[in-house]
Amino acid sequence: MGSNLKAMWTNKDIRNRILFTLFAFLVYRLGCAITIPDVNTTDLVAGLGDNSLFAMLNLLGGGGLEQFSVFALGVTPYITASIIIQLLSMDVIPSLTELSKSGANGRKKLDKYTRYLAVVFAFVQSFSLVYGFSHTYTGLIVGGVTVAKLLYIATIFTAGTMFLVWIGDQISLKGIGNGISMVIMAGIVGRMPQQFSAAWSSLIDSKIANGAVLFAAYILIYLLIIVFVTLINTAERKIPIQYTSSSVTMSQNNKMNYLPLKVNSASVIPVIFASSLMMAPLQIASFFPENEWLKPMQNWLGLQTWYSLAIYVVLILLFTFFYTKMQINPEKIAENLGKSGAYIPSVRPGTETKEYIDRVLTRITVLGAVALAFIAVMPHVMPLIWPELPSSMALGGTGMIIVVGVAIETVKQVQGLITQKSYKKYFED
8 A cells, every 4th residue: 555655746746736636626626616797696595404315416416506517417318328328328229329339439439429419418417406495595506596697697607517528638648547437526525524513503502302323323333334344345156167278277376267246337327317317307397386286296305204215216226227238248248258268166157147147237237226326315214213413414415326436436547557566677677
């Protein structure tokens, strides 16, 4: 560990990448504090905590939504657009399927289409949010609500989202990698001191009964979530493989070769996508605040009742299986094993190998999906059991899944850079 820290700062290239990433974080946090002109956010700050889904959007945006800042939406529209493009590339739209199989040039075109779609999603989401909030909080827009002001604010939100996407690209190119994920993590980590401060104020300073015990439970649950998420993200099923050539059957240290399959291959994407899907009807309902028949939708989709949490769990389970199958293709793995002269002991190459990998992947995905749903829902359940706990507890699970997952990937990325530079220095010597 100490040697890695030393290598990070002694190597000029890695040090510059880290400093560039920190500078990008600074730009992001400054943007989250810049409120759009002619907006009064006094009522908005107090009201966002009443809706778990909008509070989650505020969390993913680094607190920019409650400030109505230029980065209010974060990169959520881009994530939604990228998932949809990936779905459409799975033999749904033939032209997109061809691009997904066309190598680097095809991926560039798909990325371009993803950005175009992200602009559309960002503008529609921005307009609906501003319209809905302007009716819920009548003093939000200074000088009254007009179409010009709605379009003006929606355009700024959209520009802020695409600027964050650009920052993420720069972190991937000039920083330490995982650009978009690092932007999301920076927003969540930036909100953590405020969350713990709010918990302290509501449990300790307000002098409620057993406040110290509840605050200790609050911290303990956070720590348990970190440990549990770390275990799930690092857990993997190793399938032993052998090669037809005896020279590569065993490695030099006499260890078997393995095909690793992660228990949580989908990472946090199912949680974000399930949250977005539950948020969409609420945003549509915000266009019609006068209709009484739309008000029960908050109970069904607001993540503040047992049945809304049940819907949330089902969506997470479904999206975990779906996204894992989309990310890992057993048929492709079996084909690559056959091309490289590898096989799984006691399993015939070809169709049987594909079926075996598919069966193993399904079994471990069950464990990963249940664990992911448990982590995401547990913080929402705790305030229902203990109403004294702060509402920020409900955001801890999702935030920790993202932060821990990105932190693990970032550590691997930095270790890869250190190893790469070490080999380069070796060959130069």
